[in-house]
Amino acid sequence: MKSSRKKKWILGGVGIGALLGLAILAFDIRLKTVYYEVKSNKIEQEITIGLIADLHSCDYGPNQITLTDAIEQTKPDFLLLAGDIIDDDMPEQKAIEFLDWAGKNYPSYYVTGNHEYWTKQIERMRQIVRQAGVTVLEGETLALDINGQTIDLSGINDTEEKWWPKELEQAAASRHNDVFSILLSHRPEQIENYLPHQYDLITVGHAHGGQWRIPGLLNGLLAPNQGLFPRYAGGRYDFEKSVMIVSRGLARESTRIPRIFNRPEYVVIRVLPE
Ligand SMILES: [Fe+2]
Known part of the structure; x- marks a missing residue:
């Protein structure tokens, strides 16, 4: 009798321990770095891109040190800020701290997201970003010189900007042929509008x-x-001519619903010669 009661206690303890462990894993919102590799025959030397999305002014320590340290460790050639x-x-304040650091330390490029529009002060938002030394892209394509090779970077405003389809047309039209091309945008669900332009890489949040x-079972419940x-909740999506990388973003205390098995992420994309 005594030994069977002891067994029950042990099993109960193990069960509670396992549940606690699972809960700790489920609600873990520590920052993680996620890596992707994209191969292209338009590239001669590796390019490393840091993708930051959906910070939502969240707090990553004094001067955003947790986030900035994670970025420093990966030595990106430039940063893309996806709205x-x-x-x-x-x-x-926390968004400004990050923007100031990004603008000072890396060539950094930004496009708007819906929440910047929802401030109803979109011009002031762009001004904050520009003042930090970060380039705001609004339907243009920049030819970037990275390690002696040229790539094209296009960026468009969020769909809250009614001119965004024109911006996309305009940006795509000013690309150079045979140059690796990136489209920086906020929204993955607009993929059908991006694909006809055949960007090599599409980066969104x-x-x-x-x-x-639910790891291995469900890649996102609601977006x-x-x-x-959602079809494009986060991760890598391969299309015939394009690869889309959807960042799971950095928002944590800004959202009422907690993240579950969904740690905030800083994304690194390594573009390698094929
Ligand atoms: Fe958004």
Whole structure:
């Protein structure tokens, strides 16, 4: 009798321990760095891109040190900021700290997200970004010289900007042939509009990893503008001519619904010669 009771206690303890462990893993919102490799015959030397999306003015320590340290460790050639860096419902200070650091330390390029529009002060948002030394892209294509090779970077405003389809047309038309090309945008659900332009790489955010995930089973439960079981919640999506990388973003205390099995992420894309 005694030994069977002891067994029950042990099993109960193990069960509770396992549940606690699972809960700790599920609600873990420490920053992680996620790597992708994209191969291209338009590239002669490796290019490393740091992708930051959906910071939503969240707090990553004094002067955003947790985030900036993670970026420093990966030595990117440049940074892409895919919108919703500033939140409409949070103090701006933490976003400004990050933008100031990015503008000082790396060539950095930004496009707007919906939350910057929702501040109803979009020009002031752009001004904050520019003042930090970060380039704001609004339907243009820049020829970047990275390690002696040229690549094209296009950026477009969020769809809250009614001219965005024109911006996309204009940016795509000013690319150079045979040069590796990147489209920086906020929203993955617009992929059908991006694909005809045949960008080699499309970098976006907005979906927040679908907020809740079940590793190996469910890549996101709910995402803005995609609804339940979003197709483009986060990760890599390969199309015939293009690869789309969807960052799961950095938002944490800005959202009322917690992230589950969905740690905030800084994304590194290594573009390698084929
Ligand atoms: Fe967004």
